[in-house]
Amino acid sequence: MRDFARSKALYDRAKELIPGGFPAHQSPDLLVKGESPCFIERAKGCRFWDVDGNEYIDYMCAYGPMIIGYNNAAVEKAVAEQKKKGDCFNLPSPLWVELAERMVEMIPAADWVTFGKNGSDVCNHAIRVARAYTGRKKLAMLNGAYHGIGSWCSPMEAGITPEERMNVLTFPFNDLDALREIIESNRGDLAAIVVTPFKHEFLHDLEMPTKAFVRGLNEICRGDGPLLVLDDVRAGFRLHMGGSAEYFGLKPHITCFSKAMGNGYPISACVGLKEIKEAASQVFFTGSFFSNSEPIAASLATIEEMVRTDAISHIFRMGEMLKQGILDQARALGIEISYTGPVSIPFMIIQDKNGFEKNRLFCARAYQEGVFFHPYHNWFVSAAHGEKDIEETLKATQKAFEAVKQAS
Ligand code: PMP
Numbered sequence: 001m002r003d004f005a006r007s008k009a010l011y012d013r014a015k016e017l018i019p020g021g022f023p024a025h026q027s028p029d030l031l032v033k034g035e036s037p038c039f040i041e042r043a044k045g046c047r048f049w050d051v052d053g054n055e056y057i058d059y060m061c062a063y064g065p066m067i068i069g070y071n072n073a074a075v076e077k078a079v080a081e082q083k084k085k086g087d088c089f090n091l092p093s094p095l096w097v098e099l100a101e102r103m104v105e106m107i108p109a110a111d112w113v114t115f116g117k118n119g120s121d122v123c124n125h126a127i128r129v130a131r132a133y134t135g136r137k138k139l140a141m142l143n144g145a146y147h148g149i150g151s152w153c154s155p156m157e158a159g160i161t162p163e164e165r166m167n168v169l170t171f172p173f174n175d176l177d178a179l180r181e182i183i184e185s186n187r188g189d190l191a192a193i194v195v196t197p198f199k200h201e202f203l204h205d206l207e208m209p210t211k212a213f214v215r216g217l218n219e220i221c222r223g224d225g226p227l228l229v230l231d232d233v234r235a236g237f238r239l240h241m242g243g244s245a246e247y248f249g250l251k252p253h254i255t256c257f258s259k260a261m262g263n264g265y266p267i268s269a270c271v272g273l274k275e276i277k278e279a280a281s282q283v284f285f286t287g288s289f290f291s292n293s294e295p296i297a298a299s300l301a302t303i304e305e306m307v308r309t310d311a312i313s314h315i316f317r318m319g320e321m322l323k324q325g326i327l328d329q330a331r332a333l334g335i336e337i338s339y340t341g342p343v344s345i346p347f348m349i350i351q352d353k354n355g356f357e358k359n360r361l362f363c364a365r366a367y368q369e370g371v372f373f374h375p376y377h378n379w380f381v382s383a384a385h386g387e388k389d390i391e392e393t394l395k396a397t398q399k400a401f402e403a404v405k406q407a408s
Helices: 005-017 073-085 095-106 119-134 176-185 211-220 244-248 274-282 293-309 311-333 355-368 387-407
Strands: 040-044 047-050 055-058 112-116 138-142 168-171 190-195 227-231 254-257 268-272 337-340 347-350
Touching (some): 055 387, 073 293, 095 268, 095 293, 112 274, 119 190, 119 254, 168 176, 176 211, 190 211, 293 311, 311 337, 355 387
Parallel strands (some): 138 190, 227 254
Antiparallel strands (some): 337 347
16 A cells, blocks of 8 residues: 555645645545645656655646646756746846747737736736727626636635626536527627636536537627637647647637646746737736746747647547546446546546545545546646556556446
8 A cells, every 4th residue: 555644744734834725626635535645756757756755647737737748858958048047037038029929820819929927817817808908897708617716717705705706697618599698688798708618617527619619609709799718728738739729610819828838837828819919918917927037948848849749649649548448447347437528638537426436436546556637627648648658557547447346
């Protein structure tokens, strides 16, 4: 049995001083009680080592940022070169302009770019830009979508006033009729429709957009309709280098990126079409660390490396191999599972009235076997996962499914 003693002791100390112990989804209490690593010592490629010295193949990729492997040589070299010159200055480094140019060249829906640190920064900025451009205040967003910690969208209500939410309407994913009703009853008031490229609602199967939904969104958000804001923070650069809009055929006015764009370095970007550039220049958007140079260097190197190695094709191949292996194992043992979403960002639930607990059992056993999954959040596959890693993973999942079967 693996030991998590140091992790547990550190977690107890953290709980003394840090409200809630950990941020929401990272909380070990919600993960796999008492049987999970809580702190990581180091990571390389697709693997990490916890503070008790246990090694894991990682399928959370730092919740998305890790795309070409922890401690990637090309990214670290670019960062080290920038570090010699410095990171945090009064003014941006020249790389800031280079990254903006690279993104505009690569992303069809980008005629301009502004940089932040987190996904929340750019999602909050995007809705302000949409309001500034249209002169309207209401937003329509998807039920259960996550766009970060802004008051308009935070999934928890403590500390948020009803006034901060009253201009936010919600509709179900893929439901154009519900969206049209919102449009009808809020004519002239809707600044933006804010969507994620596919549905990822807490504890629900991931759902891909139908062709009709994509077409409908593109049609509704035309002329003097609301702007289409695409939150591509989670999926950006895991499906297509031009952003998920290219993958699904969406035509957003404004798109938000973060997570994978710097292979773990803190950086995000809000990009948009040229007609919105003037409004974007009017919206106040700044932060002490927004123009730090090392994350910009990391992002340029990440993009270059992904293009050079055709990383996305590899991620899809590895994601498909993982999916097929898992589906075969579950089928052979007679365990019903749903495995949804893009293969590079999959979500698995064991279909059972105790599905959540069974998912936790599956993960607890996988941790013992050296593979790290999350019981109720989608997983991430990266370009650092190779065939041998997937084969090793599948040996662990076989044991994890057998444990689930035994407990049934
Ligand atoms: N949007 C989406 C779709 C996300 O997945 C996330 C992060 N999980 C965010 C926004 C917020 O990003 P951050 O945590 O970097 O603020």
